[in-house]
Structures are given as C-alpha cells and as structure tokens.
Amino acid sequence: xxxxxxxxSRVILAYVPFLAYGASFNRMCFAxxxxxxxxxxxxxxxxxxxxxFPERFLKQAFFLWLLAWAQxxxxxxxxxxxxMASVFFLTPVSFxxxxxxxxxxxxxxxxxxxxxxxxxxxxxxxxxxxxxLAVLQxxxxxxxxxxxxxxxxxxxxLLTGAAFLWxxxxxxxxxxxxxxxxxxxxSGARPQRTR
Amino acid sequence: xxxxxxxNPGRDLxxxxxxxxAFLMIAFGVLLSIRESRSLWIKKPAQSLSHIxxxxxxxxxxxxxMTIFFTAPTIFSQTPWLVQKDSLVLIGVLxxxxxxxxxxxxxxxxxxxxxxxxVLLQQDDLSGRLLLCLKLYLGIGFFQTCxxxxxxxxxxxxxPVSMQGWxxxxxxxxxxxxxxxxxxx
Numbered sequence: 001x002x003x004x005x006x007x008x009s010r011v012i013l014a015y016v017p018f019l020a021y022g023a024s025f026n027r028m029c030f031a032x033x034x035x036x037x038x039x040x041x042x043x044x045x046x047x048x049x050x051x052x053f054p055e056r057f058l059k060q061a062f063f064l065w066l067l068a069w070a071q072x073x074x075x076x077x078x079x080x081x082x083x084m085a086s087v088f089f090l091t092p093v094s095f096x097x098x099x100x101x102x103x104x105x106x107x108x109x110x111x112x113x114x115x116x117x118x119x120x121x122x123x124x125x126x127x128x129x130x131x132x133l134a135v136l137q138x139x140x141x142x143x144x145x146x147x148x149x150x151x152x153x154x155x156x157x158l159l160t161g162a163a164f165l166w167x168x169x170x171x172x173x174x175x176x177x178x179x180x181x182x183x184x185x186x187s188g189a190r191p192q193r194t195r
Numbered sequence: 196x197x198x199x200x201x202x203n204p205g206r207d208l209x210x211x212x213x214x215x216x217a218f219l220m221i222a223f224g225v226l227l228s229i230r231e232s233r234s235l236w237i238k239k240p241a242q243s244l245s246h247i248x249x250x251x252x253x254x255x256x257x258x259x260x261m262t263i264f265f266t267a268p269t270i271f272s273q274t275p276w277l278v279q280k281d282s283l284v285l286i287g288v289l290x291x292x293x294x295x296x297x298x299x300x301x302x303x304x305x306x307x308x309x310x311x312x313x314v315l316l317q318q319d320d321l322s323g324r325l326l327l328c329l330k331l332y333l334g335i336g337f338f339q340t341c342x343x344x345x346x347x348x349x350x351x352x353x354x355p356v357s358m359q360g361w362x363x364x365x366x367x368x369x370x371x372x373x374x375x376x377x378x379x380x
Contacts, residue, residue, distance in 0.1 A: 019222040067287040152221040156369035163361040
C-alpha cells in the first residue's frame with residue numbers, strides 16, 4: 001500500500017468521500033464520528049488480532065474488517081458506507097506493514113500507550129477537522145446564503161482554504177526556513193580548496 | 196434472512212439520487228486522480244491519457260459485470276440472500292478480485308466497491324443501472340482527464356510556494372467539479 005504518511009494528506013484524502021454527505025450537516029457529523037470510532041477500534045483491536053492472520057493475507061483481512069464494519073453500520077443506522085474509504089485513508093501506512101508485528105511489542109511497554117495516543121489524536125483531529133468544516137459550511141450557507149458551499153465545488157474550496165492554512169502555519173514555515181538555511185561549518189571540518 | 200427489518204433504507208436517498216451520484220463521481224475522480232496516477236504520468240500527458248481511459252474501461256467492465264451479477268437474480272421470483280444489494284461484503288470481495296485481476300491499487304478497489312453499491316442503491320432495473328455505470332465511467336474519466344491536463348499545465352507556471360501541493364490540487368479539483376456540476380445540471 002502506497003499512501004502518504006503525513007497527517008495533512010491523510011486527513012484531506014479521508015475528507016474527500018465526505019463530499020457525498022455534503023447536503024446534510026447531521027449526516028456529516030455522524031459519519032465523521034463513525035470514522036473516528038471505527039478508526040480507533042481498528043487500530044486497537046486489529047493491532048492485537050492481526051497475529052491470527054497469515055502475513056500474506058493481512059491486507060485482505062483489513063479490508064474484510066472494514067467491509068464488515070461498513071455493512072454493520074449500514075444495517076444499524078442506514079448510513080451509506082462512503083465513510084469506509086475515509087477510515088482506509090486515515091489509517092497510516094505502517095499499520096499494515098508486515099514487519100510490524102504486535103508480538104514484537106510487550107503489552108505493558110511504554111511504546112503501546114504512545115502509539116495508541118497518537119492514533120487517538122489522529123482520529124480526534126479528523127473529527128474536529130470535519131466538524132469545523134461542517135460548521136463553517138453551515139454558517140456560509142445558512143447565514144450568508146452562499147448555497148455553493150453545499151455542493152462539492154464549495155466544499156473543495158473550503159478544503160483548499162484549510163490546506164492553505166495548514167501548510168502555511170508559522171510552525172511549518174519556521175521549520176522549513178530552518179532546513180533551508182545553510183548549515184554552519186564545524187570547527188573540525190576539512191577546509192575547502194581555494195585556487 | 197440477512198435482509199434487515201427496515202425494508203429499504205436507500206429509498207430516502209433516491210429522491211436526491213442524482214446529486215449523490217454527482218457528488219460521488221467528483222469524489223471518486225479526486226481520489227483516483229490523486230492516488231492512482233503517478234508523477235511520471237503528469238510529465239507525459241499524451242501517454243497517460245490512454246492509461247487513464249484504459250483504466251476507466253476496466254473500471255466500467257468490472258462495474259457492469261458486477262451490476263449484472265447482482266441484478267440477474269432479482270429477475271427471478273426468489274432472490275437468494277447472498278446476492279441481495281445490501282451484501283456489501285460480497286461486493287467488496289468481488290471488487291477485490293477484479294482489482295487484483297487488473298493489477299490495480301487499493302484505491303481502485305475501494306472506488307469500485309462503493310460505485311457498485313451506489314449503482315445498486317440508486318436504480319432498480321437493469322437498464323437504469325447500466326446507464327448509471329456509463330455515466331460514472333464518463334464522469335470519472337472526464338474528471339481525471341481534466342485534472343491531468345491542468346496538473347500538466349501547472350508544471351510550466353510559477354506557482355507561489357505557499358500554494359504548491361495540496362492547496363492547488365484542491366483548487367483544481369474545485370474548478371473541475373464546478374464545471375462538471377454545471378454540465379450535469
């Protein structure tokens with residue numbers, strides 16, 4: 001599986017299937033909650049039960065797991081399964097790498113809480129991201145009567161704004177400037193030849 | 196019976212079926228354009244155009260086959276529970292088989308699964324379903340073609356650094372979906 005690992009890419013790709021829920025605020029929030037909950041359940045339980053599957057069939061098992069969840073939610077709540085793709089995009093690449101076996105990590109080690117905490121934050125961040133965009137969409141359509149934001153062009157425009165703000169955060173810019181600046185020469189470094 | 200107590204959960208969607216189809220067409224177009232295309236393709240748009248339409252042809256064939264497969268039993272009096280339209284797991288298994296057959300990625304599999312589900316949900320008769328398959332094929336292919344062309348043109352433009360990457364990709368997708376939205380109306 002070749003997917004970008006950065007959180008921005010994962011969140012944006014995970015948001016794209018939400019274009020189908022665009023016209024309904026409640027459905028969108030409910031679908032975002034479903035994505036977050038299934039994502040958390042997946043990274044928690046699948047991490048432990050993955051050892052029961054042969055490594056070759058790990059990806060297939062993951063897809064079956066996703067399909068079963070989508071089917072269950074469809075039966076239970078009549079929510080269309082477009083959100084299934086969001087869980088897939090939100091899941092990090094390393095999750096299904098064959099080298100990462102749960103048996104290599106002790107249950108009571110410090111690695112697990114940090115791992116699950118990061119995943120929890122990712123799911124929570126996605127939920128917050130979708131809610132923020134949904135609220136903004138509601139304000140723009142209800143308050144300012146710009147109905148375009150109910151539809152995919154408007155929603156993608158909102159996504160453009162979010163991506164722009166995310167990319168141009170002061171933290172990211174300072175980090176980029178740090179890496180772009182020329183490094184100082186060490187005192188023990190060999191001097192360059194001059195003519 | 197696997198069928199749920201609530202008889203037809205997709206009925207309320209049918210009223211707004213066209214808009215859901217258009218929304219999903221755009222979403223699938225974005226996902227396939229960004230995740231299934233390679234950077235090499237952008238530099239050679241003439242060659243990649245044939246790749247895109249070949250890929251969409253395979254998508255259409257798989258979609259049509261699965262639509263017929265899931266529709267055919269309903270022509271007869273008793274529908275086996277296994278091939279009812281609510282059986283998302285079976286749709287997924289078949290889609291996975293098709294994506295492996297065509298040597299496609301995971302995004303193709305996901306899009307195919309959801310597209311089959313959409314087609315079965317929106318239309319009742321075989322001719323309507325096949326027509327919807329054709330619409331999806333043309334719509335997603337058109338979106339990918341426009342996206343590829345615009346990305347290729349962007350290679351020769353002086354784009355500000357702050358807009359490079361995801362912001363400009365989302366903006367392009369927004370413009371193309373605006374055009375598609377107006378054409379669909």
